[in-house]
Amino acid sequence: MDPLPPFATHRVENQPPEFAPRDLWQDDAALRKAVVREGGGDFAETLATYGALAGDELYRLSFDAHRDRPRLRTHDRFGQRIDLVEFHPNYHRIMQAAIEHGVAGLSWTQPRPGAHVARAALSYLHHQVEPGTSCPLTMTHAAVPVLRHAPDLTGWEGKATSPFYDPRDIVCDQKLGITIGMGMTEKQGGSDVRANRTVATALSGGNEYRLVGHKWFFSAPMSDAFLVLAQATGGLTCFLLPRWTPDGQKNAFALMRLKDKLGDWSNASSEVEFMDAWAYRIGEEGRGVATIIEMVMLTRLDCMLGAAAEMRMALAQAMHHAHHRVTFGARLADHALMRNVLADLAIEAEAAIVLAMRVARAVDRAPYDAQEAAFARIATAVGKYWVCRRAPGFVNEAQECLGGAGYIEESMLPRLYRQAPLNSIWEGSGNIQCLDVLRALQREPQTGRALLAELEGALQLDPDLDAEIAELRPVLEGHRVPGEVEARRWVEALALALQASLLLRNNSPMAAAFCATRIAGDHGNAYGTLPRDFELGALIARAWSG
Numbered sequence: 001m002d003p004l005p006p007f008a009t010h011r012v013e014n015q016p017p018e019f020a021p022r023d024l025w026q027d028d029a030a031l032r033k034a035v036v037r038e039g040g041g042d043f044a045e046t047l048a049t050y051g052a053l054a055g056d057e058l059y060r061l062s063f064d065a066h067r068d069r070p071r072l073r074t075h076d077r078f079g080q081r082i083d084l085v086e087f088h089p090n091y092h093r094i095m096q097a098a099i100e101h102g103v104a105g106l107s108w109t110q111p112r113p114g115a116h117v118a119r120a121a122l123s124y125l126h127h128q129v130e131p132g133t134s135c136p137l138t139m140t141h142a143a144v145p146v147l148r149h150a151p152d153l154t155g156w157e158g159k160a161t162s163p164f165y166d167p168r169d170i171v172c173d174q175k176l177g178i179t180i181g182m183g184m185t186e187k188q189g190g191s192d193v194r195a196n197r198t199v200a201t202a203l204s205g206g207n208e209y210r211l212v213g214h215k216w217f218f219s220a221p222m223s224d225a226f227l228v229l230a231q232a233t234g235g236l237t238c239f240l241l242p243r244w245t246p247d248g249q250k251n252a253f254a255l256m257r258l259k260d261k262l263g264d265w266s267n268a269s270s271e272v273e274f275m276d277a278w279a280y281r282i283g284e285e286g287r288g289v290a291t292i293i294e295m296v297m298l299t300r301l302d303c304m305l306g307a308a309a310e311m312r313m314a315l316a317q318a319m320h321h322a323h324h325r326v327t328f329g330a331r332l333a334d335h336a337l338m339r340n341v342l343a344d345l346a347i348e349a350e351a352a353i354v355l356a357m358r359v360a361r362a363v364d365r366a367p368y369d370a371q372e373a374a375f376a377r378i379a380t381a382v383g384k385y386w387v388c389r390r391a392p393g394f395v396n397e398a399q400e401c402l403g404g405a406g407y408i409e410e411s412m413l414p415r416l417y418r419q420a421p422l423n424s425i426w427e428g429s430g431n432i433q434c435l436d437v438l439r440a441l442q443r444e445p446q447t448g449r450a451l452l453a454e455l456e457g458a459l460q461l462d463p464d465l466d467a468e469i470a471e472l473r474p475v476l477e478g479h480r481v482p483g484e485v486e487a488r489r490w491v492e493a494l495a496l497a498l499q500a501s502l503l504l505r506n507n508s509p510m511a512a513a514f515c516a517t518r519i520a521g522d523h524g525n526a527y528g529t530l531p532r533d534f535e536l537g538a539l540i541a542r543a544w545s546g
Contacts, residue, residue, distance in 0.1 A: 016324035019317060019412075020059040024125050025051025027545055028312065030350040030508070031121060031357075037506060038361035040117030043106075047121050050101045054125045058094055062130040062266075065090035066415055070268035072258045083255040084169060085222045085268045094130050095137075096165040098122075099177060104140040105161035116364035120305055120357060127309035128316075131419050132266030134306055136179045136220035142298035143180040143227055146238065149291055150282045152207070153240060156180075156225065171244045172224050181223030183215035183241075183272065184292075190216075191432050193229055193236065193289065198274060200230035200237060200281075207281045209239060211274040218272040221255050227282075227292065234285025238292050241279040253277045263418025296427060297376065300384045301359055303423040307391040308352035310416050310423075314398035315349045317412055318342065319544040321402045332401070333540070341401060341528035343536040346543035347510045347517070348394060348527070351499040352387045358502055359383050374450035378440045379498065382451075385433035385488075386495030388424035395420045397527045434487035437494070445478045451494065452476035458501035462511075464520040465500045472497060509542045 004011060025032065025048045035041060068088035076082050098104065103126050107119040119141065127134045140160050147157045156172065164177030172178055189195030198213025211230050218226065225242040245251050252275045259269040283291035322332035322342060332338050362376035399406035399413045406413040424430055440447040455469050455476075472493060474480045482490045496518050503511035513534050517523035522531050530536070 014326050016321050019320050021052075021056035022059075022316070023048075023052045024055040024128060027055075027316070028353075029542060029545075030353055031124065031312075033506070034354055034357040035117060035121050038114075038117045038357050039364060040114040040121060040360075042112075042114055043110075043118030043121075046102065046106070047118060047125070050103075050122055051125050053097060053101070054129050058097060058126075059129045061090040061094055064088050065094055065130060066132060066266045067409075069265045070258060072255055072268075072270070074255065081250075081254065082169075083221075083250075083253075085255070085258070085270075087167075087222075087266070087268075091133065091266055092165070092167050094133050095167070095179075098126050098133060098137055099165040100163050102163065104137045104179070105163065107141065108144050108157075108161040109163075114364060117357065117360045120301065120360035120363075123302055124305045124309045124312075124353065124356070127306045128313040130266065131306060131310065131422075132264050134302065135264070135267045135269075136181060136223060138299055138302040139182050139220060139223070139227075140179045142295040142302070143182075145294040145298070146227055146282060146292055147240070149238075150207070150240070150280065153280070153282070156240065159224075167222070169222070169243065171248050172242060175224065178224035179220065179222075181218065181220035181226045182295075183218040183226050183228040185217050186214060187216045191428055196229055196231060196236060198228070198230040200232040200239065200279065202232065202281075209279050209281055210276045211239065211241065211279050212276060213274050215272050215274075217259070218255070218270045219267075221258075221268055221270040221272065227295070228279065229288045229292070230279070232281070232285040236288040237285045238282045238288040239279035240282055241274075241277055245278045251277050262421065263415070264422055265415075265418075297363065297380050299427045300380045300433075301356070301363060303427055304352075304356045304359065304380070304383045304387045307388040307420070307423045308349070308356045310391050310420050311345075311349045311352055311394045314395040314413060314416050315342075315345050315543060317406075317416075318345065318398040318401035319540070321405070323544070323546060336536075337528065338401065339536040339540060340530050341397065342543075343513075343534070343539035344517075344527040344530050345394065345397060346539050347514050347530075348390060349543065350508060350510045351503060351514055351518075352390065354502045354506065354508070355379075355383050355387060355495070355499050358498075370446070371450050371453070374444065374446040375454060377444065378437060378447035378451055379454075381433045381436040381440070382491055382494050382498065384427070385424075385430050385437075385491050389430060391423065392417070392420040394527070430488065434491045435484065437491050438481060438484065438487055441475065441478070441481050448476040448478055451498070455497055455501050458504045461504040462500065462515045462519070464515055465497065465504065468493065468497050468500075468519055509538055513539060 071086045073084045103122045107115045147153045159178040162177040166175045186196050200209040254273050256271040325332045359379050362372045366373035366376045395417045
């Protein structure tokens with residue numbers, strides 16, 4: 001052992017090595033198997049490349065990108081309005097890497113079976129290391145189906161799906177690639193977008209309008225264009241509102257301030273005023289919600305993927321620490337109680353990604369398979385509610401595995417903890433998801449039947465799940481629709497049954513423990529309360545290769 005230098009007071013020992021570099025694709029057996037199972041296996045090489053990049057360079061870049069928050073510059077030094085948001089250079093490097101590797105566009109640039117599954121996996125890998133940039137990437141990806149409602153906007157679609165990132169604030173025609181943001185909610189309405197008061201006035205009877213009003217949340221304000229809702233003569237309508245008008249003028253909107261948020265620090269969210277801003281109508285007047293509905297489904301899927309990604313990264317941080325830290329004469333990971341906690345977290349994390357990737361397959365097949373379309377319609381809301389709700393408590397438990405080190409910013413866990421509540425709030429909070437599930441069961445009975453068919457694929461694989469399916473059957477067959485006050489309980493039950501059925505049918509090593517604890521109820525109210533008769537080492541090994 002080398003002698004201490006003369007100025008050193010002690011030798012630093014019993015600390016884990018640096019987490020990165022890690023190969024986020026090769027380390028994640030559950031993800032790799034899910035991608036192949038759900039039809040994205042042809043993209044494995046693309047995913048392997050990005051998993052290695054994300055776990056190394058992008059992981060290192062993410063700390064400064066997150067710590068140095070965006071700044072709004074409303075005016076230049078001459079007093080002219082510019083409405084620019086400045087980011088740390090690492091933010092732009094991360095965005096560039098993500099767009100080049102297809103996180104925003106692969107589904108549309110390679111439209112073959114499995115493309116949505118692969119793009120979902122890319123989003124999951126990306127979100128693990130820098131979730132703030134996931135916001136503009138998700139919105140750009142999800143905007144494409146909306147743009148297709150307006151054939152005149154094909155040029156916008158081509159640039160939104162291109163592999164080029166260009167952060168310059170210039171006219172769209174001069175850029176090879178663009179990003180698209182969103183502005184739906186207003187001060188008086190929130191999730192109730194039909195309460196929007198922004199007024200859209202048609203120009204010369206065509207698709208061009210002027211908008212006067214505001215948006216309370218205007219996401220990713222440095223995007224090249226935004227999908228917004230406003231009240232036209234015919235009712236709530238969807239519009240594309242660019243930063244620059246077709247004649248090369250700065251559009252007439254002003255960024256009032258950036259939101260001071262709990263987390264999501266690397267991403268800018270803003271408040272905006274429209275002052276006769278130019279916009280292009282997408283879809284028919286009065287059909288704004290119907291026009292953006294596919295975008296909503298895609299963004300909700302990404303919320304689910306984001307929550308699953310946060311759980312995966314939190315688990316990986318806890319596993320890494322526990323396998324290198326020695327306490328009371330043994331590695332943390334060798335203490336029985338810590339093994340129970342790690343195994344329990346591993347079960348939860350795999351159940352989350354398995355459900356999210358199954359929904360991704362349904363989205364992938366929905367255009368040509370009515371059953372999959374119906375399943376995607378309801379399972380997206382079910383999964384978004386449950387997986388996103390599990391993330392905050394999960395991340396906090398992972399922090400405890402590190403003790404005080406998990407509360408320090410140099411670790412990633414405080415960032416993940418601040419980020420964890422966001423996905424359950426964005427794109428409709430928990431109550432909105434549960435009401436959407438009830439609405440689907442009432443108005444679109446094929447959704448309940450599709451969900452039941454999915455569950456029945458696991459019949460006779462676990463007696464407790466069989467009993468749970470029998471309880472759910474009357475609801476899914478339309479014989480009984482739960483009342484609003486029961487909605488959360490029923491949606492939770494649907495989510496757990498779905499996760500159990502997927503784990504069982506896919507022969508996951510986690511399946512038996514999941515069913516015993518989450519379905520049969522042999523579990524406490526905290527993580528680390530698995531029954532003693534499970535082989536914890538096997539569950540841990542499934543999630544962590546060391």
